[in-house]
Amino acid sequence: MKFYSMKNILLAALALLASVQVHAQQRAVIDKVVATIGGEIILLSEIEEQISYAKQQEPKLPKDYNCVVLQNLIVQKLLVNQAKIDSVEVKETEVETQLDARVDRLLLYFNQDPAAIEEYYGQGIEQIKEQMRTDMRSQMLSERMEAQITAKATITPAEVKAFFNTIPKDSLPYFNAEVEIRELVYKPEVNPEEKAKALQQVEELRKRITEEGADFAELAKKYSADTGSGLNGGDLGWQKRGTFVSEFEAMVYNLEKNQISPIVETEFGYHIIQLLERRGNLVHARHILIRPEITEADLDLAKSKLDSIRDNIVRNNLNFSTAVKQFGYKDVASYNNDGRVANPRSGNTFFEIADLDTDVFFAIDGLQPGDITKPILYKQPDGSKLYRIVLLQSRSKPHRADLKLDYNKIQTAALEQKKTGYTEKWMLDKLKNTYLSVDPMYKDCPNLKSILDQAAEADRP
Numbered sequence: 277m278k279f280y281s282m283k284n285i286l287l288a289a290l291a292l293l294a295s296v297q298v299h300a301q302q303r304a305v306i307d308k309v310v311a312t313i314g315g316e317i318i319l320l321s322e323i324e325e326q327i328s329y330a331k332q333q334e335p336k337l338p339k340d341y342n343c344v345v346l347q348n349l350i351v352q353k354l355l356v357n358q359a360k361i362d363s364v365e366v367k368e369t370e371v372e373t374q375l376d377a378r379v380d381r382l383l384l385y386f387n388q389d390p391a392a393i394e395e396y397y398g399q400g401i402e403q404i405k406e407q408m409r410t411d412m413r414s415q416m417l418s419e420r421m422e423a424q425i426t427a428k429a430t431i432t433p434a435e436v437k438a439f440f441n442t443i444p445k446d447s448l449p450y451f452n453a454e455v456e457i458r459e460l461v462y463k464p465e466v467n468p469e470e471k472a473k474a475l476q477q478v479e480e481l482r483k484r485i486t487e488e489g490a491d492f493a494e495l496a497k498k499y500s501a502d503t504g505s506g507l508n509g510g511d512l513g514w515q516k517r518g519t520f521v522s523e524f525e526a527m528v529y530n531l532e533k534n535q536i537s538p539i540v541e542t543e544f545g546y547h548i549i550q551l552l553e554r555r556g557n558l559v560h561a562r563h564i565l566i567r568p569e570i571t572e573a574d575l576d577l578a579k580s581k582l583d584s585i586r587d588n589i590v591r592n593n594l595n596f597s598t599a600v601k602q603f604g605y606k607d608v609a610s611y612n613n614d615g616r617v618a619n620p621r622s623g624n625t626f627f628e629i630a631d632l633d634t635d636v637f638f639a640i641d642g643l644q645p646g647d648i649t650k651p652i653l654y655k656q657p658d659g660s661k662l663y664r665i666v667l668l669q670s671r672s673k674p675h676r677a678d679l680k681l682d683y684n685k686i687q688t689a690a691l692e693q694k695k696t697g698y699t700e701k702w703m704l705d706k707l708k709n710t711y712l713s714v715d716p717m718y719k720d721c722p723n724l725k726s727i728l729d730q731a732a733e734a735d736r737p
Contacts, residue, residue, distance in 0.1 A: 310715040311350060314357035318349045343721030350712070350727060351703055355418035358706060364424070366416045369516060369557075374412055375405045376515075383504070384657075390508055401513070425702045426695040431687060439690035440679050448677040451685075454626045455640065456669035458596065458615035460585070461605040461662050462651075464578035466568040474568040478539055478546040481564060485548065486536055492550055492562065501545060501567035502658070510550075510562035517557040524549070528561050543607070544658075570661055575653065582651040582663050589648060596648075596667055605662060615667070624684070625669075636666055643668045703727075 311318040326345045330337055338344070379401055386392045394400045399407070481499060484490035493509025500506035520528065523542045531537055531551035540547040545567035553560040585603055588594040600615040610617050619627050629637060639649040649666045656662060672681060679686060707727065718724060 308715075310718065311346065311353075312711065312713045313350055313353040314710045315360070316353035316357045318346065318353060322349060340721060340723070343718060343723050346714070346718055346721065347723050347727065350714075350724075351699070352414070352418045354703055354706060354710065355421040356414050357710065359417040359421040362421070362424075364417060364420050366413055366420065371409060371413050371416065372516065374416065375408060378408065378412075379405060422695075422699055426698045429691065429695045429698050431691040431694060435694070436683070436687045436690045437679065439693065440677075440686050443677075450676055451672070451674065451682060452628045453672060453674050454628055455632070455671045456625050457617050457627065457632075457636065457640065458600075458667040458669055459608075459610050459617055459664045460582070460596070460600050460603065460615055460667075461608045461610065461664045462578055462582045462585075462603060463605040463662055464570050464574045466570060467574055470568040470571060470574075474546055474566045475539070478548060478564070478566040481566070482536065482539060482548050492536075492548075492564070496562065496564045499566065500564045502563070502565040504658075505563065506565075510564055511552075512561050512563060514555075514558050514560050517559075524563075528559055529554075531561075544660075567660070575661065575663075578663050579651045579653070582665060586648055586651070586665050608662075616669070626685075639666060640668050645670050 308320040309317045310320050310323065323342055323345050326349075327337070327342060330341065330345075382393060382401075382404075383390070386396070390401055393404070397404060477499075481490075481495055485492055485495065493511075496506050496510030500510055502510070505512050517525065517529070519525070521542045521544070523540055524547060527537050527540045528549050528551060531549065533551055533553060535551055537547070537549040540549060545565050547566075548564045549561055550563070551559060551561050582603075585594065585599055589596050589599055597614050600611060604611045604615070616625050617627075618625055619631055621631055632640075633654070635652050635654060636649075639652055640647075643649070645668050647668050649668075651663045651665055653661060653663055675681065677686065704726070712727070714724065714728060719728075
């Protein structure tokens, strides 16, 4: 039996947002139970959803891909069934956090426009979240159960070498040129005059709302520097405790329903907050953000400061790691990783050239490992401007997989294979005592033979 890792097993769950529309369409059709595993069922629509999503990524799927999908779902449902038996816990707040993260990605794709999402999918964000909730909980249960099964899986250098040696030389993957980079991000400081202008503007807006009866939502749409929520009248949606920065959160949790806050200053600027509703630790609020403008003089000062820091590092008067901790902007992910920048596509710190930001690509072009760029100006998603210097940590040339050059990648692959073996062994063992029924339409699936044989053996007296 060819066994698939949990990364493939959870294909549909990981693609929840991309398949929302397909999901809604399929559920409208009369459904059919095609497999039962313990107390869990697999619907024909679930298989069709995964196939539809996979076709979006790869139009030419194998003829028996439906068999692959069913096998993956059987393993997932078996994990979920056992998780429930073992009372593995997934808290509602955890599910909500994951759903919010998926919705945030969806909003990003639709330029923070909930109306565009509703027009495209035919349902609002809350409906989408409700539709995804059961699948999300199942995904988290199966992941948590698998984590328990594979918790003791470790890999030794000898096993990594043995794994590498099993790969035929002509089948070794080809790696493109890659780089590792570290960064020191520096945030320009706003001058006092601009802060005073922003404060005056936010005071005037608050007065218009509280004393003149101006419409909060209309002012948010017109003036808020938080363009994401501003497009929706400043509405931040339902959020849990811990979502906002401390100053904002302290205020919003102390407001009464519909109350307008005093002006709140955070690292982002000045806020006016209105609490719309509260349910325990969940709050529904809206705000107007006025951000002091960073002037060209402020940017020039920041660039000069960062240039001075770079010179001290180049002259060995200052260690790069120390500089990151001493001068770096704490709200970027690299700050807590010693300046190392993670590739969002792979999760590791290696970047193919095409994955780099364009400005970074040109800045490090021609540098040798250990060299540091001049200060680079860049914008964050919220429009704020930052400077950074980039250290080229390493650079590799295009090459076939090599045990020495690519040890970390090969180690990860070897460990994943070992974990897959743990899960496969666990699955076949559990099937001895777990009811499994598969619709005859899948009786000719070659990859299901071991699973069905094991289940049939368990049913014999």
